[in-house]
Amino acid sequence: MHELYSVSNSIQTRLTPLVGTITRRSNIDELGEQLDFDLAFNDDKYTPVAPVDIGSLIVLQNRDEIFRGIVVTETKNGRESIQYNCFDYAFYLNKSKGIYQFNKVKGEVAITTMLNEFSVPIGNIELLGIVVDKIYQEEISSIIKDILDQAEKQTGIKYRMEMRTGKLFIEKQQNQIIKASFKLYETGPEVDVVTAIRNPSRKRSIENMRNSIKVTGNDKVIAEARNETLIKQYGLLQEISQLDDKDIAQAKNIAQNMLKDLGKIFEESSIEVPGDDQVRAGRILEITESVTGMSGQYLIKDVTHTISGGLHTMYLGLEVI
């Protein structure tokens, strides 16, 4: 059973008896998770008033802690239940801007510097293997994303950032393969969610395919990567990437990594399945679904968990990797 708690003025309150629906959402392009819930409200003398306010700490637990964040928005409509929108602590990194000048600083050091300034606790930041040499003036989360993008372009490794139990983790994406399961009843066996897919949808397109990459620097082409098989089958789809002087040594790597990323049929799929708390955007699921033909490893682009009336389901937006 999921339990929702609020903490304000050093008092922890178990909100669960008054909670209607909880939705928990994460997206691969956003740092941080959102949690929305509504609380029963009535002006009779029997319905307790929950001590929840803007800025209250909210914790969602099942067996373990799943979410920790703060109330950002409150909406009241007459005698209807009160809606609350919460974000985890990445909210501060998404909303605050900073000015930083990094002179040949290691990627992970640059990120640590910013997080320390905003007092965001660090869980783990893996070595990124790149050096940052740039001036930034934007939201902290955008700066982190830009650093991770650079790391991906230069090393070909994708990194994911996320908050867990109030701490920030930056980890390699391929390490995030998960098995999601559910139980039909409390004492029942664990069943793989993939066996109970509802409304599968699969879209394949070459709209965003690029099967030839040209990298330019100093106004001339300095590296090229092509996938001849794809060109023969689908025609030439070319992308040009312009490099700054300092990146020129990486030109060949960058061309190949871009080709790896763009030289494919893009597939966007979505499914609805019974819920598993460990499913978050950025994780990878193994899916075989014969009706729409989904097969293989899928990256979870976005996920919306809905917990209501003791039932937990989730909607997954997927991308083939």
Place this chain on the structure above:
Amino acid sequence: MDIYLSINNREQVIRLPVVPKEIKIQSDMDNTTFNTITLGDIKLIGLPALKTVSIQSFFPQQEYSFTRDKTYKGWEYVEIIVAWKARREPIRLIITETPINMACTIESFEYGPQDGTGDVYYTLSLSEFKFVQLEQRSV
């Protein structure tokens, strides 16, 4: 067997003068059918819904030998229940010689005369009321 209705810890109690022919408590579950693409429908077990009960009988305006309680007459009962509704408080339903004892809300109360006897026929629909308390502790 007697049926008692009361409000606010027996501040006011009525014993139904005529016990209905039958009384059944409806206790549902809020389960969901999840339509999967490979297994077809599967059932996801939800939580118990609120119990409901409907009482259909009449409040006698006339003297009958079988009347169990003569404290009030026909329309006086109606007045009491209508006043309870306006208080926006749960009431308690107790059926003696059964384990039934539950806090209820009045969902609907339909009443009126019938067949010229002057007795007030009614249907009282009740729904279970759960008292909610928020557990708190210092952290």
